[in-house]
Amino acid sequence: MAGLVERRETGGVVTLTMARPEAMNAMNGALLDALWDEVEAACVRRDVRALILAGNERAFSAGADLKERAGMKPEQTRVFLRKIRGIMDLVERVPVPTLAAVEGVAFGGGLELALSCDMRVLGKNAKAGLTEVSLGIIPGAGGTQRLPRLIGAARAKELIFTARRLSADDALAWGLCTHVVEAGGALAKCEAIAAEIAKNAPIAVEAAKAAIDGGIGAGISEGLLLEQRAYELTLTTEDRLEALKAFAEKRPPLFKGR
Numbered sequence: 130m131a132g133l134v135e136r137r138e139t140g141g142v143v144t145l146t147m148a149r150p151e152a153m154n155a156m157n158g159a160l161l162d163a164l165w166d167e168v169e170a171a172c173v174r175r176d177v178r179a180l181i182l183a184g185n186e187r188a189f190s191a192g193a194d195l196k197e198r199a200g201m202k203p204e205q206t207r208v209f210l211r212k213i214r215g216i217m218d219l220v221e222r223v224p225v226p227t228l229a230a231v232e233g234v235a236f237g238g239g240l241e242l243a244l245s246c247d248m249r250v251l252g253k254n255a256k257a258g259l260t261e262v263s264l265g266i267i268p269g270a271g272g273t274q275r276l277p278r279l280i281g282a283a284r285a286k287e288l289i290f291t292a293r294r295l296s297a298d299d300a301l302a303w304g305l306c307t308h309v310v311e312a313g314g315a316l317a318k319c320e321a322i323a324a325e326i327a328k329n330a331p332i333a334v335e336a337a338k339a340a341i342d343g344g345i346g347a348g349i350s351e352g353l354l355l356e357q358r359a360y361e362l363t364l365t366t367e368d369r370l371e372a373l374k375a376f377a378e379k380r381p382p383l384f385k386g387r
Contacts, residue, residue, distance in 0.1 A: 133163040141178035142323040143171045144316070146185075153191035154184045156238050160194075161212050168219050175386055178331055179323035180223055182246060183230040183316050184239075189255070192237025195264075210269055213238055217271045220245040221342075224335045226326050230315040231255045231306070236294070241268060244275040247338070248322065249306040251297040252315040257305060263292035278345065280304045330368040331386040336360070 135146045145167050147154040154160070171177050184190055193213060201209060220227060220242065229235075229243035232252040240257050243249050251257065259272045267273060268289060277285040280303055288295070288303075297309045310318045326334060340359040344352030363369055367387040375382035 133160045134167050136167055139320075140324060141176055141327045142181065142320065143177050143179075144181040144183060144320070145171075146183045147190060148185075150185050150187065152194060153188035153234060154239065155191045155194040155196075156213060156242075157194035157197045158209065158212065161216050164216050165212075165219065168216070168223065171225075172219070172223050175331075177225055178327035178334070179225050180227045181230055181316070181319045181323060182220070182227065182242065183319070184232060186232050186252075186254075186313060188233040188239070189229065189231040189235040190239030190242060191234050192239045192260075213270045217241055217245040221271075221275075224338065225331070226323070226334065226338060228319040228323060230319040231257065232313065232315050236260050237268070237272075238270050241270040241272045241275070244279065245271065248319075250308045250310060250315045250318045250322075251300055251306045252310060252312045253297050254312040255297040255300070255309075255315070256294045257297075257300050258292065258294040259289050260292040260294065262289065330363070330366070330372065330382075330384045332366050332368055333363050336362050 133148055135148050137144045137146070145164070147160065147164070149155065149160055168180070171180050193209075198206065198209065226248070227246040229246040229249045231243055231249060232255055235243050235255065235257045237260055240259055243257070259268045259276065261268050261272075273289065276288065284303055287293070295303065295305065297306070300306050301309045308318055336359040340356045343355045347355070368382070368384045371384060372382045
């Protein structure tokens with residue numbers, strides 16, 4: 130697993146870069162294990178303000194490693210599917226904001242990994258799609274659930290049923306990402322967004338994410354109750370008092386995550 134995921138940290142922002150360039154960052158068991166270890170470690174750290182997932186200029190990830198899958202028995206395939214679903218769920222549950230910097234291809238499980246993040250930025254050269262039906266299977270790591278929630282059921286059905294590969298501009302028009310930048314610039318854009326996030330009160334950011342994620346799929350009454358409870362968590366923090374003091378003193382606040 131050594132070297133399959135490279136970690137870099139700047140100003141509370143952790144960037145995890147998948148490093149299987151010879152296989153277009155296709156996800157085999159070893160890469161999934163490495164991702165799990167790094168993401169889980171970031172989840173429990175109180176000094177992390179945002180998490181970025183990235184690949185290289187040719188591929189965010191081409192999806193599951195089909196060469197490895199071809200040699201698996203049915204039982205082994207089920208174990209692999211549990212593992213790949215598990216990493217998507219883990220990324221989705223990261224308490225701090227998560228961003229996917231997508232260059233090159235993001236197909237199948239690669240796009241499902243990006244969909245597990247809060248935000249996606251695509252380089253102009255990116256191609257994205259859930260292409261599984263062209264291989265006789267369906268998206269099995271959350272794609273049939275996360276994509277409709279993001280872009281609507283009808284559009285998600287069209288993309289999945291046709292196995293279409295969207296250009297970066299089409300992905301933006303369909304609501305699959307929040308920004309399209311020049312080729313090679315996706316990571317820099319994610320870093321800029323993450324730096325903006327990192328300036329704010331970390332407990333408040335986490336509470337806002339929890340309220341949004343918890344409210345999706347809930348009724349408005351349940352969602353508003355979640356928002357109220359998340360808001361109340363911020364009222365007694367040192368950061369809130371620091372923000373009020375900084376406002377009165379006309380200076381930037383110094384948040385400590387307490």
